[in-house]
Amino acid sequence: xDNKRKYRVGLVQMRMGPDPEANLDAAIAHVREAxxxxxxxxxxxxxxxxxxxxxxxxxxxxxLAEPIPGPSTTRLGELAKELRVVIVAxxxxxxxxxxxxxxxxTLGQDGSIISVYRKMHIPDDPLYYEKFxxxxxxxxxxxxxxxHGRVGTLVCxxxxxxxxxxxxxxxxxxxxxxxxxxxxxxxxxxxxxxxxYDAWQTIQRAHAxxxxxxxxxxxxxxxxxxxxxxxRASGPGLEFxxxxxxxxxxxxIVAKASHxxxxxxxxxxxxxxxxDTRRNWPFLRDRRIDAYTPIASRFLDPGFGDGx
Numbered sequence: 001x002d003n004k005r006k007y008r009v010g011l012v013q014m015r016m017g018p019d020p021e022a023n024l025d026a027a028i029a030h031v032r033e034a035x036x037x038x039x040x041x042x043x044x045x046x047x048x049x050x051x052x053x054x055x056x057x058x059x060x061x062x063x064l065a066e067p068i069p070g071p072s073t074t075r076l077g078e079l080a081k082e083l084r085v086v087i088v089a090x091x092x093x094x095x096x097x098x099x100x101x102x103x104x105x106t107l108g109q110d111g112s113i114i115s116v117y118r119k120m121h122i123p124d125d126p127l128y129y130e131k132f133x134x135x136x137x138x139x140x141x142x143x144x145x146x147x148h149g150r151v152g153t154l155v156c157x158x159x160x161x162x163x164x165x166x167x168x169x170x171x172x173x174x175x176x177x178x179x180x181x182x183x184x185x186x187x188x189x190x191x192x193x194x195x196x197y198d199a200w201q202t203i204q205r206a207h208a209x210x211x212x213x214x215x216x217x218x219x220x221x222x223x224x225x226x227x228x229x230x231x232r233a234s235g236p237g238l239e240f241x242x243x244x245x246x247x248x249x250x251x252x253i254v255a256k257a258s259h260x261x262x263x264x265x266x267x268x269x270x271x272x273x274x275x276d277t278r279r280n281w282p283f284l285r286d287r288r289i290d291a292y293t294p295i296a297s298r299f300l301d302p303g304f305g306d307g308x
Contacts, residue, residue: 003271003272003274003275005149006270007269008038008039008041008266008268009039009042009043009177009214009216009266009267009269010031010035010039010041010043010264010265010266011043011217011218011244011257011265012027012030012042012043012044012045012048012218013218013219013220013221013242013244013257013261013262013263013265014026014027014030014220014262015220015221015262016050016051016052016220016222016224017051017227018051018228018230018232019229020049020050020064020229023050024049024075027044027089028075028076030264031044031079031083031085032079033264034266035085037264039085039266040085040086040147041085041146041148041149041175042088043177043216043218044179044218045180045218045219045244046090046155046179046181046218047090047092047181048089048179049092050092051225051226052181052220052226052238053228054127054129054130054132054133054226055127055128055129055233055235055238056233058231060231061228062094062100064228065093065094066093066094067095068091068093068103068105068116072091073089073107073113076105076107077107077111077112080107080108081110084109085109086107086146086147086148087107088106088107088153088177088179089104089107090102090104090105091103091105092133093118095135100134101134102122102130102133102134102155102156103116103118103137104116104117104119104155104177105117108146108147114144114146115153117137117154117155118135118136118137118138118139119134119136119137119154119157119158120136120140120154120158120164121136121158121160121161121164122135123157127233127237130157141167141171142171143171143173148269149174149175149269149271150171151173151176151177152169152175152177153176154177154178155178156178156179156180156181158178159180159200159203159204159207160203163295165207165210169207169211169212169213170284173213174213174214175213175269176208176214176215176216177216177218178204178217178218179218180218180244181219181220181240182200182219182241183220183239183240185236186236186237189239196241197241197259201243201253204217204245205247205251206251208247208249209250209251210283211284212274212277212281212283212284213274214246214247214248214254214267214269215247216244216246216247216267217243217244217245218244219241219242219243220240221240221242221257221258221259221261222239222242223237223239223240224237224238241259242259242260242261243257243258243259244257244265245257246265248273249277255267
């Protein structure tokens with residue numbers, strides 16, 4: 001490990017409108033701004049090409065999906081090559097007829113696809129009906145080398161699972177990127193809003209501490225009704241809470257966005273800090289890997305064997 005190495009990441013917190021092409025154009029403009037401000041790796045929010053359409057189950061919305069490689073990776077690849085940056089882009093992937101994934105693509109500085117990660121944990125909650133649209137990932141947890149450092153990509157609901165963070169960090173990831181679409185139900189915000197956001201940030205800060213890595217949560221912002229070209233979901237919609245942030249390996253917040261505005265966060269990844277943190281908190285050294293076999297069980301039922 002070169003502990004003198006430093007690089008910058010750019011986290012794009014943005015609003016989405018009804019027009020997917022306009023959202024792609026806006027994302028490209030944000031990436032340009034992040035690169036101008038010195039970012040070497042730029043991460044976009046989850047499913048940035050559309051308003052969050054999973055607020056209802058509608059077969060017509062599968063038309064939003066695209067192959068990988070496809071139109072979005074072509075345009076973003078050209079941009080990455082032009083700007084000499086790495087881009088993490090979350091896309092609705094059409095893998096085959098009737099088979100779709102929520103996928104994070106990492107594009108290298110030469111414009112090529114250097115990693116494809118398919119979201120492993122798929123939620124099914126009110127207004128987050130993702131199981132209707134997405135097949136669980138089958139590529140496992142992944143880290144990839146870039147010209148600046150080794151990074152890992154996970155997606156949104158993966159944020160709540162320490163196993164995913166651990167397995168990605170164990171592959172040498174220095175930064176865990178979580179493209180995200182998470183927000184408040186308007187009727188719940190007053191009572192539960194602060195606690196929900198705090199839990200979301202806390203679990204990811206814990207991943208940073210437990211694994212000695214940087215963690216970037218990259219959320220969208222603004223009120224959405226799932227409007228896709230004028231076709232919107234019924235009901236009050238969702239208020240995406242923004243609050244994107246970068247945490248260092250000690251769990252400290254390096255940069256944080258507001259809950260209401262589009263922002264581009266720029267944060268530095270300092271390998272000397274990562275090295276020093278792991279030397280003082282050698283959690284990877286002290287892991288009892290001989291004792292963790294039961295973690296692969298669904299639940300450890302008393303009196304029912306190994307709980308599988």
